[in-house]
Amino acid sequence: MSGLIKSSIARKVVMALSGLFLVFFLAQHFTINITSVIDPETFNTWSHFMGYNPLVQYVLQPILIAGVIIHFVMGFVLEIQNRKARGINYVKYKGGANAPWISRNMIISGAVVLAFIGLHMYDFWVHEMAYKYIEAKPEDPTRYYAETVEKFAPIWRTVLYIVSFGLLALHLLHGFASSFQTMGVNNKYSPAIQTFTKIFAIAIPLGFAFIAIYHHLNPITH
Numbered sequence: 001m002s003g004l005i006k007s008s009i010a011r012k013v014v015m016a017l018s019g020l021f022l023v024f025f026l027a028q029h030f031t032i033n034i035t036s037v038i039d040p041e042t043f044n045t046w047s048h049f050m051g052y053n054p055l056v057q058y059v060l061q062p063i064l065i066a067g068v069i070i071h072f073v074m075g076f077v078l079e080i081q082n083r084k085a086r087g088i089n090y091v092k093y094k095g096g097a098n099a100p101w102i103s104r105n106m107i108i109s110g111a112v113v114l115a116f117i118g119l120h121m122y123d124f125w126v127h128e129m130a131y132k133y134i135e136a137k138p139e140d141p142t143r144y145y146a147e148t149v150e151k152f153a154p155i156w157r158t159v160l161y162i163v164s165f166g167l168l169a170l171h172l173l174h175g176f177a178s179s180f181q182t183m184g185v186n187n188k189y190s191p192a193i194q195t196f197t198k199i200f201a202i203a204i205p206l207g208f209a210f211i212a213i214y215h216h217l218n219p220i221t222h
């Protein structure tokens with residue numbers, strides 16, 4: 001029994017640490033992407049750096065992919081465990097009375113974000129791989145801004161992205177805050193940390209939505 005509890009706690013810790021790592025990625029991804037609205041040249045410079053720097057390509061990118069896979073696989077394992085536990089203790093489990101909708105449905109918001117990442121990889125990463133390795137085109141540090149703006153021309157993609165950012169906000173609202181609780185952070189800074197996580201969970205997805213809407217409304221015409 002204690003082994004089971006320990007392994008379940010270990011899984012939660014893995015979930016929290018991989019989640020915090022993905023939050024770091026989101027913050028850096030947002031910082032680069034917001035420059036596409038502020039200064040396209042800076043966006044091109046950073047995107048080219050990210051696309052061709054060997055450390056980013058061969059070390060950070062595989063770590064990021066591993067982080068996404070670990071978080072997603074562990075999330076499913078935890079969900080199945082929780083469902084089993086509820087099945088056994090169904091008399092005690094009071095559903096909505098025990099936890100708010102967002103925390104009970106992390107698996108749903110997580111699955112939507114995962115589906116979004118699938119579409120997003122198709123939009124950007126597959127194109128990038130084809131450009132570099134299949135078509136073997138030469139380096140062009142000026143292409144990223146136009147390629148990104150173009151993606152937001154169809155309204156359907158812009159709307160799909162915005163809906164996904166909404167679900168991402170819900171996922172982060174519960175997940176980012178609870179990762180600190182899982183890690184046992186409990187001190188005088190805890191209220192400030194909780195407030196910060198809530199602000200981040202709303203502001204970053206809103207910022208991503210702003211980028212998508214901005215590019216949809218400001219297409220490149222020449």
Ligand code: HEM
Binds near residue numbers: 033051064128
């Ligand atoms: C308006 C919002 C967004 C824009 C304009 C955007 C843009 C981009 C671009 C241009 C790339 C390609 C980078 C490269 O080729 O190396 C990329 C990659 C990626 N994006 Fe986004 N992104 C947005 C939102 C998001 C969000 C919300 C997530 C996560 C939930 C996300 C996850 C990723 C991931 C995992 C990659 C692959 C990173 C890599 O390995 O290169 N993106 N994005």
